[in-house]
Amino acid sequence: MTPLDWFVMIATVIAIPSFGLWRGRGSKTVNQYLLAGKTMPWYAMGLSIMATQASAITFIATTGQAYVDGMRFVQFYFGLPIAMVILSATAVPIFHRSGVYTAYEYLEKRFDAKTRALAAVVFLIQRGMAVGLAIYAPAIVMSVIFGWPDRITTLLIGIACVIYTTTGGIPAVTWTDVLQMSIIFSGLILGLITVVSLMPHGVGFTDAVYLAGTVGKLNAVDLHFDPNNRYNLWSGLIGGSFLALGYFGCDQSQVQRYLTGKSVAQSRIGLLFNAMAKVPMQFFILFVGAMVFVFYLFIQPPVLFERAAMKKISSQPEYAAVQRSFDQAWQRRKAAAERVSAARKSDDETRMRASVEEYRAAEKDLDTARQNGAKLYEKTSGASGFNDTNYIFLSFVTRYFPAGIVGLVIAVIFTAAMSSSSGELNSLAAVSVMDLYRRHFRPQASDRHYLMISRIFTALWGAWAVVFAQYAKNLGSLVEAVNWVGSFFYPVLLGVFILAFFFTRVRGPAAFWAMLAGEASILACFFFTKIAFLWYNVIGTVIVVVFGALFSIRRGREDRISAII
């Protein structure tokens, strides 16, 4: 990193918490601290929702994923706009008008206190682990790429987040999210312009796009239905809708955003704005990754992008053969790619077909050579499932981006880590105080007391996140476990909220047993089938709703809840 990169990065990282402290200076009541006094305009809410979703790893991993697997991951987001439309018409007005601080508070109004407490505890466990990982994930990548101590990085990100989130509450979080999203968008646009400008002479933008598409890197839509295939149009539209409904409708870190709206209409518009912006944004990030792939058609990449892994395998006797086969495959691929570009300009169909076949074959050979490198690392280290996807984009940025842009991209990653963590910290504090502390320990205290306790809980959750991040390195399998926990609980929570909103005859006991049935069905899918995880969201939700309705079928009309509170 050059001095200019350091300046850009440090200035950005200092400016964001300072801006948050300034915007959050007016939080004098618990309502202002947790709900911004319900004063937020739609664009701030919409950008804040996007920022909370977009963690640092989104930018690091998504670009790398496009490099390795193409753009099919964009289909994962196709269900999001559908979910936003449904939630803006259902959850937003219901939560707003019931005057709740948290989504789980509503469950007590509709069912009972233990359902609320159970949902709150599930959220705290799941989100409590996720907030530590949100800080940890970029730190470990930084440590490998730059050699920065990951403990110092997690501490710096954590302290910056805790300071402005504890002091300013949700107004600080939301307004810094707006600034952070502006920086993220700027970084992405500059990133794409830089990648394209780094292409060798004679390779234009359309050539680059064609070369990426020819080997399947622009596979944005797959119409083929296969329940075992993780990303296709149908899993994205159906499974993705259920996942987004669960995340945006039942996760307090998202619900809290639209509870801060000036009005129901502003909150609804905020969600619909997110619905329209999210898919193009993900497409754009993936497209940057695909362009990085094209760049490496002409500039030789390393066998493995993780430097520590490369260092490890380079001392092995088998390494020379792996590197040789990789070099030869890359040379063949480069020559073939150049022939494809030349054939495109000549309009010679026969020559074009031959060069495309050659190019695709060379790409397969190179991929095999790269996999041999990964296998050598696994054999050397004793680890299994080696994956260096997260290192591809950062490795590229630090090697080839000009001074200043590197600093901006690193700032984007820090910024994304802070935006997702601060939103999660504030929501964790809201649930801890409103659903547990105020409900079960001090129901009659003053507003000032709850404000103070909210700040204390924010700081405590921040401290927990930093401590968790310090030790996350030793919990490799837990990272995967946390992701699974999310997939296991969202459908059940979504199912119970659907029962609460739409099935007025369903009461607490029926909802409780339906939740258990839904959870059992998800576990059965996990242990006994190969169904892709997006479909768990559909199966779990449907089981909860069907069982909840069945358990309540004998209730008479007089048992109906008169309104949805």
Added chain:
Amino acid sequence: MNLPPEMREGEPPPILGRWRNMNAVVLAWLAILILLFYAFTRYFS
């Protein structure tokens, strides 16, 4: 299944007059994006 009153009423959106129109715009936008992405996939593959 019963729709609660909150979903049957509500203040109008700032543009397009009715929420139904806003929702239609969002879903149409999604459909256009999918079609564009599909054309993009086919054209460049």
